[in-house]
Amino acid sequence: MVAADLLIGDRIKHYRGGRRQDAIAGLVGISPDYLSQIERGIKVPSLPILYALAQELGVPAAALLSEQPPAEQEPTDTAEAAVGRALLGYGPARSAAPVVAAVLRERVEAAWKSWQTSGTRFSDAAETLPGLVADVEHAVRAARAGNDPAERRAVLRAAADLYCLLRSYLRRTGRVDLATLAADRAVRAAEDADDPLRIAAAQWNLGHVLLAAGQPAEAEELALRAAERVEVETMPEVERTAMGGALHLVAVVGAARRRRWWEARERLTRYAAPAARKVPDSTNIGWTVFGPTNVALHALSIDMEAGETGEALHTADATDTSPLPSLEREFTFNLEVAACHSQRRDDAAALLALLGLEAIAPEDLARTPLARQLVLTVIRRARAMHARQAEQMAARIGLV
Secondary structure, eight states, X not given: OOOTTOOHHHHHHHHHTTSOHHHHHHHHTSOHHHHHHHHTTSSOOOHHHHHHHHHHHTSOGGGGOXXXXXXXXXXXXXXXHHHHHHHTTOSSOTTSOOOOHHHHHHHHHHHHHHHHHOTTHHHHHHHHHXXXXXXXXXXXXXXXXXXXXXXXXXXXXXXXXXXXXXXXHHHHTTOHHHHHHHHHHHHHHHHHHTOHXXXXXXXXXXXXXXXXXXXXXXXXXXXXXXXXXXXXXXXXXXXXXXXHHHHHHHHHHHHHHTTOHHHHHHHIIIIIHHHHTTSOTTOOGGGOOOSHHHHHHHHHHHHHXXXXXXXXXXXXXXXXXXXXXOHHHHHHHHHHHHHHHHHTTOHHHHHHHHHHHHHHOHHHHHHOHHHHHHHHHHHHHSOHHHHHHHHHHHHHTTOO
């Protein structure tokens, strides 16, 4: 079985198995060089050649097509479906006693820590989030109907933090629709709690949802307005600085996504970098991981997206990711390093980086589209030894 996102050339190579390329080409009536170009994605076979290849490989022609299959109804036993049901109100009976805010706070903080530090964070989240979401939703309903203002505010704070975590989880599991719902719930809970820090964190999350939805201009505008509001909020200086800097980084990403490289770099240098110098990496205010190292990672991202891979790798060499409190950000950093090597056609270095990523976060490697694309590129383009290693990795992460 092959993954739905494999290209036609990769599918042909997979089904060819150990059979010689020149033998298959001769039986189909094309040159070995032409078949090689098809497998490497340089050429697209005509329908007659596609049918002939399918017949010779012993598979239906549809098995060689790379279009995504029609959307099927979401299975009801997935963690994403369970989270969605909990968000929509399926949970404990209204008559059940709600979990108190102090317990919810501990559970939410543990879930956040696991999400940011565990190499198996998707599996961990699948076990903990459905029940946690149901309990938080039930507690919020009970608190809003209750007469204890302190408990109500504490529950809403825990809810805001959980909804921000859900935004990240749901976006990375492909449920941008539910991620948007979670981000909106975070904003509402933070505003109802009248908590300036969580309002800013919720706006930061909402900006990331807009980026994931392909709306970088809207994300940039939202982040800049939120950063202006943070400047006049009453909160500890380190929180104000960190949240303002984190929001400016959302605007940086928005500008880069619109290919406005100069604007992205100017905002990074003028706003985010000075703020980061005042915020230690270990603070992790609002679970944003804002600090000097995260700013350096965004500088690398800009150069990588702009195609300036030499400058990006120079930045990477000068960056120590060990102070980061988030394995997720370390994964993204090393993935972009792998992408830079791939852009420079240094497939051996790209493979080495990918193997390192598999060692620290195998679930992220399997789920991230860029990572899957880089693995396939090594398979198609690298020397035989490295291509074989990439093929074995592809099998381990479910590409083939």
